[in-house]
Amino acid sequence: xxxxxxxxxxxxxxxxxxxxxxxxxxxxxxxxxxxxxxxxxxxxxxxxxxxxxxxxxxxxxxxxxxxxxxxxxxxxxxxxxxxxxxxxxxxxxxxxxxxxxxxxxxxxxxxxxxxxxxxxxxxxxxxxxxxxxxxxxxxxxxxxxxxxxxxxxxxxxxxxxxxxxxxxxxxxxxxxxxxxxxxxxxxxxxxxxxxxxxxxxxxxxxxxxxxxxxxxxxxxxxxxxxxxxxxxxxxxxxxxxxxxxxxxxxxxxxxxxxxxxxxxxxxxxxxxxxxxxxxxxxxxxxxxxxxxxxxxxxxxxxxxxxxxxxxxxxxxxxxxxxxxxxxxxxxxxxxxxxxxxxxxxxxxx
Amino acid sequence: xxxxxxxxxxxxxxxxxxxxxxxxxxxxxxxxxxxxxxxxxxxxxxxxxxxxxxxxxxxxxxxxxxxxxxxxxxxxxxxxxxxxxxxxxxxxxxxxxxxxxxxxxxxxxxxxxxxxxxxxxxxxxxxxxxxxxxxxxxxxxxxxxxxxxxxxxxxxxxxxxxxxxxxxxxxxxxxxxxxxxxxxxxxxxxxxxxxxxxxxxxxxxxxxxxxxxxxxxxxxxxxxxxxxxxxxxxxxxxxxxxxxxxxxxxxxxxxxxxxxx
Numbered sequence: 001x002x003x004x005x006x007x008x009x010x011x012x013x014x015x016x017x018x019x020x021x022x023x024x025x026x027x028x029x030x031x032x033x034x035x036x037x038x039x040x041x042x043x044x045x046x047x048x049x050x051x052x053x054x055x056x057x058x059x060x061x062x063x064x065x066x067x068x069x070x071x072x073x074x075x076x077x078x079x080x081x082x083x084x085x086x087x088x089x090x091x092x093x094x095x096x097x098x099x100x101x102x103x104x105x106x107x108x109x110x111x112x113x114x115x116x117x118x119x120x121x122x123x124x125x126x127x128x129x130x131x132x133x134x135x136x137x138x139x140x141x142x143x144x145x146x147x148x149x150x151x152x153x154x155x156x157x158x159x160x161x162x163x164x165x166x167x168x169x170x171x172x173x174x175x176x177x178x179x180x181x182x183x184x185x186x187x188x189x190x191x192x193x194x195x196x197x198x199x200x201x202x203x204x205x206x207x208x209x210x211x212x213x214x215x216x217x218x219x220x221x222x223x224x225x226x227x228x229x230x231x232x233x234x235x236x237x238x239x240x241x242x243x244x245x246x247x248x249x250x251x252x253x254x255x256x257x258x259x260x261x262x263x264x265x266x267x268x269x270x271x272x273x274x275x276x277x278x279x280x281x282x283x284x285x286x287x288x289x290x291x292x293x294x295x296x297x298x299x300x301x302x303x304x305x306x307x308x309x310x311x312x313x314x315x316x317x318x319x320x321x322x323x324x325x326x327x328x329x330x331x332x333x334x335x336x337x338x339x340x341x342x343x344x345x346x347x348x349x
Numbered sequence: 350x351x352x353x354x355x356x357x358x359x360x361x362x363x364x365x366x367x368x369x370x371x372x373x374x375x376x377x378x379x380x381x382x383x384x385x386x387x388x389x390x391x392x393x394x395x396x397x398x399x400x401x402x403x404x405x406x407x408x409x410x411x412x413x414x415x416x417x418x419x420x421x422x423x424x425x426x427x428x429x430x431x432x433x434x435x436x437x438x439x440x441x442x443x444x445x446x447x448x449x450x451x452x453x454x455x456x457x458x459x460x461x462x463x464x465x466x467x468x469x470x471x472x473x474x475x476x477x478x479x480x481x482x483x484x485x486x487x488x489x490x491x492x493x494x495x496x497x498x499x500x501x502x503x504x505x506x507x508x509x510x511x512x513x514x515x516x517x518x519x520x521x522x523x524x525x526x527x528x529x530x531x532x533x534x535x536x537x538x539x540x541x542x543x544x545x546x547x548x549x550x551x552x553x554x555x556x557x558x559x560x561x562x563x564x565x566x567x568x569x570x571x572x573x574x575x576x577x578x579x580x581x582x583x584x585x586x587x588x589x590x591x592x593x594x595x596x597x598x599x600x601x602x603x604x605x606x607x608x609x610x
Contacts, residue, residue, distance in 0.1 A: 001447035001473060001485040005463055087441045215460040222452050225501070226438045232402045233508070234428030234456035279442035 004280045012277055016290040023294045024069070027301040028061050032309070063196040068300040068314070069293035070202035071191070071259045072269075074209065074251035075099075076292020079266020080284050081213055081248050084220035085241060089271065090154060090329060093252045094263035097160025098134045102256035103186045104164045104171075105130025111175030124201065128253030134160060135245050189262030189315020191300050198258050205254040210289060212247040216240045217281040224279070262296070262315045264322020269295050271329065352379045353416065355543040356401060356431070356512050361410035362567075363396055370396050372567035373410070378512070378543045383534060385558030385575070386547045389588055392564040394547045398514045401545075402431055415511075428456035432510035434502050434518050440489050446500045447485035450476055453507030475506035478536075480529055494521040502530060506537075513537060513544040519553060531557045551604040555579055563587040576602050 028040045033056055035043075043049050043057035075093060082091040082098075093099045105126035141156050168186055213220075219235035230237050255262070269291045270284065277283055296314065299321070303312040354377035363371040371393045378384040386394045399405045401412055403419060412419045414430055422430075432453070440449070453475065454468040464472075476482045481499045489497060498521045505513060515534070519527040534544050534557055548554050554561055555575040562572040565587050571578045579602040584592045595603040 001451075001469065001476075002445055003448055003451055003464060003469070009463070083442075089441060218452075218455055218458065218460065221444070221448075222455055224440050224442050224444060225449070225452065225504075226435065228399075228402075228404060229433070229435055229438065231404060231424065232428060232431070232433050233452065234425035236424060274442065278448075279444055280448065 004278075004283055009283055012283060013286055013290065016287055016294070020069070020290050020294040020297075023297050023301075024065050027065050027068075027297050028057055030301060030305055031056070031061060063199065064191060064194070064300070065297055066199045067194050067196060067202065067258060068191055068297045070199055070206055071255045071262060072265055072292040072294070072296025072299075073289040074202060074206050074255040074292075075262060075265040076269040076288040076295070077206070077209060077213070077266075077285060078248040078251050078255075079292075080270045080281065080288045081209075081220070081244050082266065083270060084223055084281055085244060086153060087223065087226075088153060089274075090267070090326070092264065092266035093131075093248070094161075094261065094265075095154065095267060095326070096134075096138060096157040097164060098131050098138070098248075098252055099256050099261050099263070100161045100164030101130040101134025101137075102127040102253050103130070103261050104167050105133075105253075106257050107168045107171045107186055111171045124198075124254055124257040127257040128249055131249035131253045131256075132245070135249060186260045188313045189260040189318070190311075190313040191259050192304065192311045192313075194258050198254075202254050202258060205250045206289065209247040209251040210285060212243050213285050214282070216244065217285055220281040221279075260313075260315065263319045264326065265292055265296055265318055267329075268318075268322050268325055271325070352381070354379050354413070355415055356545070357413045358397065358401075359411045359413065361397070361400065361407045361412060363393065363400060363405065364408050365396075365405075369567060371407075371564075374564070374567070374569055376562055376569060376572065378545055380511070380541050380543050381538050382560065383538045383544045383546060383558045385554035385561040386545055386564065387549070387551070387554060387561060387578075387587065388564035393567060394564055395516055397564075398433060398516055398545070398547065401514060402433060403427060425456050428508065430511045431514060432505035432508040432512075433514040434498070434505045434516065436516055437494055437498065437521060438501070440497075443488040443490055445485065446481065446487050446489050446492065446496075447472065447476070449489050449500055450485075450503045450507050453504040456508060471509060472503075472507045475503040476500075478506060478533055479503040480526075495523060495526055498522060499526060499530070502533070506533070511542060513542060515544060515546045517547055517549065519548070519550065527553065551579060551584075551602075555601045555603075576600070579604055 025037065025040060029035045029037060035053060035057070039053050040057055043054040079092045082093060082096060083089050106123045109122045109126040138156060165187060219230060219237070219240050222230040222233045222235050223237065227237050270288050273284060273287050273291050277287060299317040300314045303314040303317045306312060357377040358374050361371060361374045374397065376384070386397065388394050396405065400407050401419070403424065414422055414427070419427060450472045451464055451468060454464060454471065458468070473482070476485060479499050479502050481496065481503055484492060484496060484500060489500065492500065498518070502518060513534070518530050522530060531553065534546065538544055546554065546558060558575060560573060561575050561578040562569050563578060563583065570586055571583050579594060581592055581594050584590060584604060591607045593605045593607060595605060597603050
């Protein structure tokens with residue numbers, strides 16, 4: 001009987017960690033100045049090295065990679081949690097509009113902050129609040145009917161996103177951000193102007209989020225059998241939901257306040273990992289963190305190198321990859337997810 | 350039988366959305382006993398199960414597990430004593446059948462960590478008992494409805510409960526698998542377990558159950574031996590249908606609706 005055991009768990013995570021390290025090394029080496037692996041490792045490991053090469057590696061590329069990795073890890077882990085909670089493999093912070101809510105919160109503070117006396121430090125808090133409110137609304141709307149249909153949930157997300165984008169553009173134009181192009185940071189996700197000193201916050205929220213989610217991973221597995229069965233297996237689903245909504249809101253809020261609306265990471269990576277390693281959340285949660293980190297570092301490397309001197313927003317890269325995948329998933333799983341209609345499925349609260 | 354009841358409903362009433370579903374139901378099942386629960390759709394059979402697993406709270410009355418009121422029993426402890434087999438569920442992720450059965454061990458495990466050898470052994474024997482060992486490594490979403498039902502049944506057995514609550518356990522099963530499930534339920538009771546079987550299948554209920562209770566109008570209108578409960582008058586009172594009651598060679602009642610053509 002195949003199941004998750006110790007060697008499999010640690011083996012897969014070690015493999016993913018190696019892959020992440022490989023991607024990071026590659027990303028450190030490429031850019032306007034191409035470096036050799038030797039130069040990269042010398043700059044990283046030898047504190048006495050100085051000069052432009054060391055500066056490029058330590059001051060420019062490494063912090064950006066750390067940010068990209070942490071944003072990817074937060075979004076991908078949140079994707080896994082949303083999918084498990086909503087019992088829907090298509091759920092993702094971006095698709096559900098939760099990221100949009102976070103961005104709206106952030107932009108509100110950015111554009112009105114000066115007149116209200118908030119500093120930049122209030123942006124992550126506002127983004128966190130935006131996440132919480134959106135998630136709450138999502139449950140309120142989707143949970144109102146007796147059964148949360150997948151279609152209804154996704155449509156709600158679409159509407160949230162449209163509303164959030166419009167409100168973001170509105171707020172930005174009031175604040176005169178439209179001309180400067182800074183608005184794109186929020187609308188499509190970008191790491192080129194991200195505040196590099198924010199990475200410790202991201203790391204804190206990621207660790208906090210994973211720390212909350214890991215002890216509940218078995219419960220998330222049981223939730224696949226339906227909320228009722230999970231409760232009959234002794235899982236406190238309501239408590240788990242509250243904790244996890246908080247945890248994901250922290251992670252998504254932090255990621256969005258750093259990188260804006262980077263889409264589909266929480267969809268692509270969990271899906272891929274589930275295909276490769278199965279759906280057990282004990283493995284899937286940490287694997288999604290590592291995989292999401294590697295994926296976004298790779299996407300960001302593409303974003304900053306593909307067009308030579310000019311940078312693409314990383315959100316454009318993930319959306320170009322994620323959009324088609326989303327459509328494919330929607331199509332291939334149509335019968336299973338959108339058509340599922342057994343009476344005991346997804347009981348509304 | 351003089352044993353203490355394992356699961357007892359004492360004058361339980363339930364209202365949902367202002368509508369009175371149950372108005373004073375008293376029922377009990379003892380170790381070694383299989384109790385059949387019959388009644389029209391919406392009579393409150395599933396509601397009773399949901400109250401026993403603390404999904405719903407009764408408006409009035411008390412439910413006791415081994416003498417203790419269930420609201421004093423923790424959810425986890427309850428899960429170690431009561432296991433349910435749900436009506437068909439949609440499982441959104443491609444868990445393997447074996448992994449689903451192993452989920453039955455959740456109430457016995459710590460929050461973090463892996464399955465122990467004991468967990469694996471219990472899951473294996475539960476699958477063997479129900480006859481689904483060969484499905485262990487198949488993704489659950491590739492199984493037929495009947496196979497999935499059997500896997501969920503094995504999952505309930507892997508909980509090693511004292512009491513099984515089966516909500517139409519055979520709804521998706523062919524005759525062969527139906528008999529398999531019934532034999533497992535009988536063996537479970539023979540080993541000292543108690544079981545409540547909700548069903549619309551009179552033939553099944555009369556063969557497998559020691560006692561049958563009929564719910565109608567929010568009350569228990571009959572509770573007794575199958576041959577006493579499944580009489581022409583009994584079925585007319587519970588279901589409003591006129592029937593012939595025949596006798597099978599082994600003496601158990603066979604209910605056939607009267608239908609004039």
